[in-house]
Amino acid sequence: MLRKNSTRIVALGVLSALALTGCASNSGSGSSGSAAADCAPADGKVELSFTSWIPGIDKVVDLWNEKNPDIQVTVQTGPNGNGGTYKNFFNQLEAGNAPDLGQIEYDALPNFRVQDGLENIAACDGVLDSKDQFIDWTWNQVTFGEDDAVYAVPQDTGPMAMYYRKDLFEKAGIPVPTTWDEYQAAAEKIRAQGGYITNFPQNDVNWFAGLVWQAGGQWFSNSGDAWNVTLDSPESAKVADYWQGLIGDDLVSKVPAWTDEWNNAYNTGSDWTWISAVWGANSISTGAPDTSGNWAVAPMPQWNAGEKAAGNWGGSSTAVLKGSEHPYEATKFALWLNTDPEALTALNQEANLYPATKDGLTLPVLADGVPFYGDQAIYDVFAEASGEVNPDFTWGPTMTQTYADVADGFGGVLGGSGTLTEALKNGQEKTISALEAQSIPVAK
Amino acid sequence: MTAPSIAPSAPTRAGARPAKTPRRRVPHARAVLVFLLPFGVLFALFYLLPIGYAVYQSLLVVERDGTFGPPVEVFGGLTQYIAVFQNEAFWSSVGRVLAFGVVQVPVMLGVALVLALLLDSPLVKGKKFFRLAYFVPYAVPGVIAAIMWGYLYSPNLSPFSALTSEVSFLSPDFVLWSIANVVTWVYVGYNMLIIYSSLLSIPAEIYEAAKLDGASQLQIALRIKIPLVVPAITLTAIFSIIGTLQLLAEPQVFRSFTSSVSSTFTPNMAVYATSAVPNVNLAAAMSVVLALATFAMSFAFLKFTQRKAEK
Numbered sequence: 001m002l003r004k005n006s007t008r009i010v011a012l013g014v015l016s017a018l019a020l021t022g023c024a025s026n027s028g029s030g031s032s033g034s035a036a037a038d039c040a041p042a043d044g045k046v047e048l049s050f051t052s053w054i055p056g057i058d059k060v061v062d063l064w065n066e067k068n069p070d071i072q073v074t075v076q077t078g079p080n081g082n083g084g085t086y087k088n089f090f091n092q093l094e095a096g097n098a099p100d101l102g103q104i105e106y107d108a109l110p111n112f113r114v115q116d117g118l119e120n121i122a123a124c125d126g127v128l129d130s131k132d133q134f135i136d137w138t139w140n141q142v143t144f145g146e147d148d149a150v151y152a153v154p155q156d157t158g159p160m161a162m163y164y165r166k167d168l169f170e171k172a173g174i175p176v177p178t179t180w181d182e183y184q185a186a187a188e189k190i191r192a193q194g195g196y197i198t199n200f201p202q203n204d205v206n207w208f209a210g211l212v213w214q215a216g217g218q219w220f221s222n223s224g225d226a227w228n229v230t231l232d233s234p235e236s237a238k239v240a241d242y243w244q245g246l247i248g249d250d251l252v253s254k255v256p257a258w259t260d261e262w263n264n265a266y267n268t269g270s271d272w273t274w275i276s277a278v279w280g281a282n283s284i285s286t287g288a289p290d291t292s293g294n295w296a297v298a299p300m301p302q303w304n305a306g307e308k309a310a311g312n313w314g315g316s317s318t319a320v321l322k323g324s325e326h327p328y329e330a331t332k333f334a335l336w337l338n339t340d341p342e343a344l345t346a347l348n349q350e351a352n353l354y355p356a357t358k359d360g361l362t363l364p365v366l367a368d369g370v371p372f373y374g375d376q377a378i379y380d381v382f383a384e385a386s387g388e389v390n391p392d393f394t395w396g397p398t399m400t401q402t403y404a405d406v407a408d409g410f411g412g413v414l415g416g417s418g419t420l421t422e423a424l425k426n427g428q429e430k431t432i433s434a435l436e437a438q439s440i441p442v443a444k
Numbered sequence: 445m446t447a448p449s450i451a452p453s454a455p456t457r458a459g460a461r462p463a464k465t466p467r468r469r470v471p472h473a474r475a476v477l478v479f480l481l482p483f484g485v486l487f488a489l490f491y492l493l494p495i496g497y498a499v500y501q502s503l504l505v506v507e508r509d510g511t512f513g514p515p516v517e518v519f520g521g522l523t524q525y526i527a528v529f530q531n532e533a534f535w536s537s538v539g540r541v542l543a544f545g546v547v548q549v550p551v552m553l554g555v556a557l558v559l560a561l562l563l564d565s566p567l568v569k570g571k572k573f574f575r576l577a578y579f580v581p582y583a584v585p586g587v588i589a590a591i592m593w594g595y596l597y598s599p600n601l602s603p604f605s606a607l608t609s610e611v612s613f614l615s616p617d618f619v620l621w622s623i624a625n626v627v628t629w630v631y632v633g634y635n636m637l638i639i640y641s642s643l644l645s646i647p648a649e650i651y652e653a654a655k656l657d658g659a660s661q662l663q664i665a666l667r668i669k670i671p672l673v674v675p676a677i678t679l680t681a682i683f684s685i686i687g688t689l690q691l692l693a694e695p696q697v698f699r700s701f702t703s704s705v706s707s708t709f710t711p712n713m714a715v716y717a718t719s720a721v722p723n724v725n726l727a728a729a730m731s732v733v734l735a736l737a738t739f740a741m742s743f744a745f746l747k748f749t750q751r752k753a754e755k
Contacts, residue, residue, distance in 0.1 A: 090722040115722065116514040144512070202703040222511050259700050261601055397511075401721040404707040411703035415616035437527060437723055438506045438515065 039124035039328045044070070046329045051076045052103035053085055054316075055282070056350030060343055064336060071329045073101075081105050082206075082400050086112075093117045093322055100324040101334060105316045106141040107206055107395040109152060110220075112319065113144065114397040114440060118151040119320040124331035127153075133339055137391035138356040142317050144222075152317035153334040154356035156347070158277030159385035160210050160311045163284060165272045166296035166374060168195070176298055180242060183301040187251040190272055198273045199265060200247055201257035202410045205403040207313050210277070211239045213393050214300060214311030220396035226443040227396065227435060231406070231428040232421070238303075240420035247413060247420075254414045263287035275300060277313035278382040282352035285372040293371065297378040299385060310385035312393070315356065354382060361386065398434045405430040495735075502729035517725070524729035533708040534730055538689075538737070540620065541710050545688035548624040553680055555628070556635035560673075561665050563636075564643040575640070579633040586630060590697035593626045598701055614702035623694050631687070635680040642676035643669055678749045682742045689738045692716070 050061065050073050058075045065072055076099060078085040086108055092098035093115065104112055112118050121127050127150050131139055138154035162177075169176055169186075172193060177183040187197035201207055209219060217235025221228040230236070246252045253271055255261045265271040266288035274280060284295060300310055318334040320327050337343050344360045347353040355361060361383050369375035396402055409423025435442050470476060505520030528534060559578055563571055581589065596602050597613040613622045646669065654664050692712040699705045708714040711734050719727035 087720045087722070090720075094724065110512075113512050114508075114515070203699075224511065227511055254703065255600075256700055256703055260595075261598055261701070264600060398721055401717075404717055404720070408706040408708065411706055412616070414703045417616070434721055434723070437726060438721075439508050441511060 039121065039331065041328045042326055046071050046326050048073045048101060048324075048326060048330055048333060049076060049099035050074065050101040050318075050333070051078060051085060051089070051099045052318075053078055053080045054103065054347070054351045054353065057347075059350060060337070060346040063342060063346060064333060068333075071333060073333055081108055082403060086400055089117065089321065090115060096323055098321040098323055100320065100326060100330045102319055102321050103155070103316050104152060104319045105206075105314055106138070106154075107209070107314075107399045109141060109317065109319070110144070110395050110397040111399055112321075113151060114438075117322050119322055119324060119327050120149050120151060121153075121320050121327055121331045121334075122148055122150040124328055126335055127331060130335060130339065133357045133359065135356055135358060135386065137389065137393070138315070138317075140391065141395075152319035153331070153338050155316045155318050155338045156279065156353040157356050157386060157389075158210070158279055158312050158314035159354070159382050159389055160214065160275060160277050160300055160313050161381050161385050162298045162300055163274045163276055163280065163295055164298060165269065165291065165294055167294040168269060168272055177301050178299070179305050180301045180303055184242075184246065184251070187246060188249075191249075191251050195269065196253040196265070196271050197246075197251060198275065199253045199255060199257065199262060199271050200243060200410075200414065201262075202254070202414055203403075203407045204257050205406045205410065206399075207276070208239070208243075208406075208410075210311035210313035211243075211275070212236050212311075213390060214309050215239050215303060216309070216390065218392075218394065219402075220394045222394060223443060226441040228443045229396065229428055229431050229435070231402070231424045231431065236424055237421050240424055244413070244420045258283075267291060277315075278354040278379070278385075279314065279352050281370070281373070281378060293374050295373045296376050297373060297381045299381060308388050309390070310388040312389045315354075317356075354379070354386075396431060396435075397440055398431060398438075401434045402427055402431045498728045498731055501725055502732050504725050506723075506725065520725075524725050525733065527726055528729045528733050531714075531726075531730075534711065534714045537708050537711045537714050541688050541691055544620055544624055544691070545685060547621075548628060549681060549684040549688060551624075552628045552632050552684065553635060553677060556632050556680065557639055557670070557673075557677065559632070559636045560639040560643055561669060563640055564669065565661060565665070567661065575637075578636055581630050581632070582634040584630065586693045587697055589630050590623075590626055590694040593622070593629070594698055594701040597622055614698070614704055616704040619698065619702055619704040623691075623698060626694050627687075627691070631684070635684070638680050639673050639676045642673045646672050674749070674753065678746065681749075682745060685741055685745060686738055689734065689741070 048071065050057075052075065054060075057077070061073050061075050078088060081104065085103070089098060089102055089104075089112070098117070109118070130153075134154045135157065138157060142152040142154055143150050164176060172189065174186050174189050175182070177186045183197065190197045212219065212233075212235055215235040215238055217230075217233045217239070219229070219231050219233070219236070221230070243252075247254070253265055255265060266274070266284060267290050269291065274284065276283070281297075285292070299308070302309060318337055320330045320334065324330050337347075338355070339357050339360075341360075341363060344353075344355045344357070345363055345365045348355070348363065348365050354366075355363065360366075361379075366379040366383075367377060369377050406423055406427035409418060409426050410420065412418045413420055413423060432442050502524050503519060503521065504517040505523050506515045507518050508515050562568055563575055563578075568574070584592075596604065597608055599605060599609045599612065599614070602608040612618060650668060651664060654668055659667070690712055691710040695705050695709045695713060696716075699707075707717045711730070715727050715730045715734065718730060
């Protein structure tokens with residue numbers, strides 16, 4: 001008798017637990033207006049969860065946890081955003097158990113906004129006042145140009161420059177290229193010596209977008225009523241034709257980026273340069289440890305001699321995800337993480353993150369020479385590039401899909417079929433149909 | 445309490461339908477239920493419920509107002525299924541795995557059958573060693589196997605780079621068959637073991653009779669063993685068809701070794717890429733179509749082989 005009752009109780013418990021989780025997930029995705037909800041502090045101790053893929057982020061968060069016993073943050077790490085973390089976020093948002101805070105790159109913010117995954121934190125303490133602390137274009141990215149809305153706190157930026165093997169260029173007597181024409185000429189000389197000037201990364205479509213950004217192009221614009229998709233813009237085609245030429249003449253290597261084979265190409269001196277963002281400094285030093293001291297950084301090659309334009313690749317924000325029970329505390333942490341000099345210094349030391357705040361660019365840690373780069377003060381180059389980035393660049397609402405479809409086309413090019421321009425055109429069509437499949441209005 | 449109630453009903457049933465054996469009342473019905481309960485609960489929670497949820501999701505479409513309007517899921521009937529049938533990438537991935545299956549499954553099962561027959565033959569020494577050796581690759585997780593083979597194929601990092609830098613195993617034309625090789629390597633031992641255990645269950649008298657009639661080992665293998673293990677081969681073929689349509693781990697891993705594997709290389713990868721958009725409704729519809737296609741193909745194969753066996 002007793003046993004029978006206890007099984008019933010257990011069954012009842014399981015059922016009610018299921019019902020409860022069902023309810024919880026519903027309430028998570030309930031209110032969804034764009035107006036800022038009220039943002040009040042909680043009573044007592046608060047525990048927050050934060051998902052980020054920045055190497056060493058746990059050490060930076062430890063600094064916060066020591067000073068704030070009442071707001072304890074737990075870090076979860078994962079693969080980079082497009083590599084899986086965004087997918088996890090979307091699944092968690094659907095299930096109503098997303099972390100309180102998440103790292104989201106600027107190019108993915110519109111996607112999360114479209115899927116209603118971001119809390120508007122404009123009403124939270126100190127958010128609107130912090131506007132002037134941040135580099136102007138990053139603030140545009142997190143507000144989408146709206147006045148009463150803030151959807152994330154800018155974290156870092158990725159102004160681009162050229163990393164190059166100073167020793168190899170000197171030894172071969174090749175001048176360091178300052179224009180894209182010179183870059184191609186250098187590529188031919190390097191190829192004649194058996195090396196490659198750089199690698200064309202099939203899957204880094206956001207890298208390619210950074211090059212289009214430098215060339216003055218746009219891939220998306222939002223008129224308020226509809227999205228304009230312009231992956232096939234003239235600027236885009238110009239960049240595509242240029243790299244098509246390098247690929248066609250076998251002047252660039254074609255290994256998939258971020259793999260052992262790719263690291264090996266840099267570590268053994270087979271690849272000589274990398275047009276990359278400021279955070280890439282960390283990628284080279286960890287991926288090619290044998291080449292320490294031989295690298296240097298110069299501005300990106302220009303389309304016309306004497307011009308000064310830079311692209312941007314990546315850069316993240318810290319967003320409060322929809323359904324967080326503690327937006328006040330989460331925002332407080334996000335502001336500290338991305339404006340406090342101690343946090344910014346730690347982020348730079350752990351992961352070479354380059355602050356999105358104006359004051360952050362003059363941090364003492366950024367003035368030092370970096371031994372891996374022959375003691376060059378590399379951040380001076382990036383500070384200059386940061387000021388040359390076109391402040392108006394809009395990302396589309398399904399960038400993971402756009403990147404995947406363009407990357408598939410790029411992969412075809414590297415395998416010998418099609419052109420980069422065709423890949424972009426195909427990406428354009430696929431993006432439009434992906435938008436329409438989700439009832440997102442597209443201008444035609 | 446229950447015993448008397450059976451007694452009167454049993455003879456009447458037997459009398460009503462004398463041709464059939466009387467349906468027996470299951471003894472210990474409650475105990476059976478209790479033992480089935482853990483399976484039933486888990487089956488419902490982790491099999492039926494997710495499938496039902498996927499079917500439900502596949503019937504919804506998203507509506508919204510304006511460029512940043514929040515998504516509202518509404519009932520859309522078969523809209524997502526129409527989108528699946530118009531999705532070129534999905535169907536070219538289906539075509540790719542079908543081509544893969546037509547070549548890889550017969551090759552793998554052929555090799556598995558030959559290995560099983562060799563192990564079963566009285567002429568071979570060291571059976572225990574070979575049985576284990578053939579099976580060991582199956583103990584390697586699929587992802588690990590794919591990573592290992594990825595390095596072996598890699599033009600620069602491979603220990604056989606003299607060969608791999610000349611023959612591009614990872615080129616667009618070849619990568620599907622390089623993946624087929626990995627899948628074959630992993631599963632051949634597993635399929636061999638199923639066929640081999642079926643061979644072991646053949647009664648020894650049959651072999652003795654064949655020998656008395658003057659049959660050679662080859663004739664025994666061709667005329668006796670193979671026909672008797674056809675059911676086992678059918679079983680492994682169905683498993684392999686299902687596995688082929690659901691290819692995911694190996695090509696996904698190969699994406700970090702080559703640019704020749706697109707994000708929609710196999711149907712499961714297309715589902716994954718669609719759910720990453722995120723367009724869960726379309727991904728759910730793709731999954732349902734894939735599941736139905738897998739079921740239909742396995743069933744068709746089973747019927748086909750049964751009809752052949754009857755003839």
